Amino acid sequence: MINPQPIFSLTKTIAGKEFVIRFPELIDARQVSEYSNEFNAESEFTLFPDERIDQHDAQLYLSKIIGRINRQESVYLFAFCKQASGLRLAGRININLEPGLQEHLGELGISVRQEYRNLGLGTVLIDLTIEVAKRWLPNLELIQLTTFSTNHRALHLYQKLGFREFGRLPKGVKREGQYQDFVYMWREVG
C-alpha cells in the first residue's frame, strides 16, 4: 500500500538558529516523551499539568496522529532545532478537523519548548501549518483555538495572525489552584 502521507520537510533559520520542520514519525517517540514531560511540568499554560508519558505512550500517540494525518483528518508538524548533538524537538503544532457537522472547522494546538520561546518560532509554525492544511485538509475553512486569559504572549501572537475572540468562559480553566478565563478564538483559513 502506498503511504499517502505527503513528504514534507523544510529547513528554516529563525533568530540565527536552524530548524527542521516536518511531519511526525514513529522514531520521534523518545523526543515526544521527553518534550511532553518537560512541558507539562514547566509550562504555566499546559492543559495536562500532571500528565507524564513514557516512550511507549508516546509511540501509541504517534501512531494515532500519523493515522489521522494519513486519513486527512489532521496536520501535525514538529520543529527540531539543529544542534551539535543532533536534532532537538523544539515545537509542536497541529490542526485537527472536527467530526460531523463541523468538518469545515479545525482546532489548532501549539506548544514551544521553553528555551525556544520568543524567537518567532510560533509565528512561523502557525503560518506554515495553515499553508500545509490548505492543501492537506481541503474542507478546512475555519480554525479555532483556546488559550488561558493570562497567556498574554499567546493572545498577542494569535491576534497578530488574524485570530479574533469569539468566546470567553469565566473561570473555565484552573492552574495551580487559580481559576482563569478560558478564551476561544477563530479565523478563516484565508
Place this chain on the structure above:
Amino acid sequence: MNPGEIISTQQLHNLEVSFWYPMESDAEPLCEYINTLSKERTYIQLQGEQVSLEDEKKYLDNLLKKIKDGTGGSIVAWADGQIVGYLDLRPKEKATRHVINFGITVRKEYRGKGIGKQLILLAIQQIRLNFKHHKIMTLSAHADNELAIALYRKLGFVQYGQLPDGVFREGQYHDLILMYKKL
C-alpha cells in the same frame, strides 16, 4: 451511580417517564433511538448515517465502565416502552476538570412535554451529588435551534461565545452558540 439505577419517575403531560442511568439492555433501544434521530437530520452530528448494534454496544460498554468508576454518565428518559430522550455527560479532565459538558436530545414525537427540561434538572442534581468537583456546566447549540436556546436560558444558562458559521447542516452554515451555567 450504577448502570440501570432509576433516578426519577415523573408524570409529564399525562405521560409516565422514567429516568435512569443506561444499562446493558439499553443497547438495542439506544441504537434504534440514535438511528431515528439521525434520519431526522436534527441538530446532532449524525445526519442520516446509521449506527450498527455492534458499535452501539461498544459505545455502551465504554459508557458503563465510566458510570461505574464515576468518570462519566448519561441519563436515559424512557416512556411507552422506548427511549424518548437522552442526556450525555462529558466531564472534562486535567486543567479543565471542573467543567462538565453535556448534550441532550428528545424523540421528535415527545418534544414539548418538558422531557428535555427534566433531563437537565436531573443532570444538575446528579452532578452536584456525583461530580462534586465539577462547578461549571457547558453546552453548545446551533443558533437556529431557538427552542433549545430558550430552554437553556430559562434554566439559567448564559451565552459565553458565538462562533460564526461554526456548523454546516443541510447545505447551510449556522453560528454555534456556547452556553454555561455555574453550579
